[in-house]
Amino acid sequence: MGMTQTTVLSNARVVLEREVIHGHVVIAGGLIAAVGQGPATGIDCEGDYLVPGLIELHTDNLERHIAPRPKVDWPHHAAIVAHDAELAGAGISTVFDAVRAGSILRGGRHGYVKYARAMATEILGMRRLGALRINHLLHLRAETCSETLIEELEEFGPADGIGIVSLMDHTPGQRQFTDVTKFGAYVQGKSGMDEASFRAYCDYLTGLYDRFGPAHEAATVAAARRFGAVLASHDDSTAAQVAASVAHGVTLAEFPTTAEAAQACRAAGVGVIMGAPNLVRGGSHSGNVAAADLADAGQLDILSSDYVPAALLMGAVMLGARWDDMARGIACVTAAPARACGLADRGRIAPGLRADLLRFAVTAQVPVTRGLWVAGQRVA
Numbered sequence: 001m002g003m004t005q006t007t008v009l010s011n012a013r014v015v016l017e018r019e020v021i022h023g024h025v026v027i028a029g030g031l032i033a034a035v036g037q038g039p040a041t042g043i044d045c046e047g048d049y050l051v052p053g054l055i056e057l058h059t060d061n062l063e064r065h066i067a068p069r070p071k072v073d074w075p076h077h078a079a080i081v082a083h084d085a086e087l088a089g090a091g092i093s094t095v096f097d098a099v100r101a102g103s104i105l106r107g108g109r110h111g112y113v114k115y116a117r118a119m120a121t122e123i124l125g126m127r128r129l130g131a132l133r134i135n136h137l138l139h140l141r142a143e144t145c146s147e148t149l150i151e152e153l154e155e156f157g158p159a160d161g162i163g164i165v166s167l168m169d170h171t172p173g174q175r176q177f178t179d180v181t182k183f184g185a186y187v188q189g190k191s192g193m194d195e196a197s198f199r200a201y202c203d204y205l206t207g208l209y210d211r212f213g214p215a216h217e218a219a220t221v222a223a224a225r226r227f228g229a230v231l232a233s234h235d236d237s238t239a240a241q242v243a244a245s246v247a248h249g250v251t252l253a254e255f256p257t258t259a260e261a262a263q264a265c266r267a268a269g270v271g272v273i274m275g276a277p278n279l280v281r282g283g284s285h286s287g288n289v290a291a292a293d294l295a296d297a298g299q300l301d302i303l304s305s306d307y308v309p310a311a312l313l314m315g316a317v318m319l320g321a322r323w324d325d326m327a328r329g330i331a332c333v334t335a336a337p338a339r340a341c342g343l344a345d346r347g348r349i350a351p352g353l354r355a356d357l358l359r360f361a362v363t364a365q366v367p368v369t370r371g372l373w374v375a376g377q378r379v380a
Helices: 061-066 076-089 116-128 149-153 180-191 195-227 239-248 259-268 276-281 291-296 311-323 326-331 335-340
Strands: 006-015 020-028 031-037 049-052 054-059 092-101 135-143 162-168 230-234 252-254 271-275 302-304 357-363 366-374
Touching (some): 006 357, 049 054, 049 326, 054 162, 054 302, 054 335, 061 076, 061 116, 092 116, 092 149, 092 366, 116 135, 135 149, 135 195, 149 195, 230 239, 239 259, 259 271, 259 291, 271 276, 271 291, 276 291, 276 311, 302 311, 302 335, 311 326, 311 357
Parallel strands (some): 006 049, 054 092, 135 162, 162 230, 230 252, 252 271, 271 302
Antiparallel strands (some): 020 031, 049 357
């Protein structure tokens, strides 16, 4: 479909921000030209749902494509294209690719090398070449428990268009891994580390934070301001941690680990992002608060697919059923993340906005994507 052509998607359950109508959507020039009740001549959506293209704020899915096996470094351009295609197939039209900044270079075989600047350059390069189906933006995951964070942050600037910077702290014994045995299960299962090596690794990480943590935290806050990016916290566990995040200027809380932290976020006006895999699985793999419990308490604002792209749509549909309000469930992956990141041109089905649209059906309680349009162009 050319940008000057008009396309009509008809006979759909059109999910608006606060209601679902049976109607049609007219696309022209890459934008939504009109939304109407009832049928119209055009593509018959056969009663399927028609929703805004999904918006993903935090996914490290690209890392899985780059390193599909231990010690395998897949060609990066091919990995980016495969990642992009997977997200398009999952109904995601805008993604903030989460790239880790801050490395452990002296951690032996259990350390991790710096890659943020090179990876971001490759993503931006593929975007400029027009090789990607969906809209890719950048999210820097600033790891304060690291050796090189400040120098890595200095490699970026406002021209990179970084949309989100998140304050990450994976020091064992707090936040996501308050229970160190859970951290052990994750690290040892992933690396095959023995118990003695794991204990030494924990001591090493704790020492890193003691040496660098506060300076890295301050540098991250300053970098987010320099970039003009949204600042997010990560894995807040206590009201005190939320208060510290708010003092830094945080407006989004990624994956608070306790009901206490989520309640404090709500009281402070900080948006709460929870993992869709947590919701789909019925709980956190780290033993933290369940997304469903926060949804029931009215303390869940946004879903992220985190490590399973297909979980984003599935989680939204599950929320729609849980709340008996499909529009509210879908808003958690469309309007709410768009608003949280200042993307005023997308996230809702309304005239004048980008024609980022997803058609899907629900079969055996599983959403099945049947078409994705990005700026009016069908890409999946």
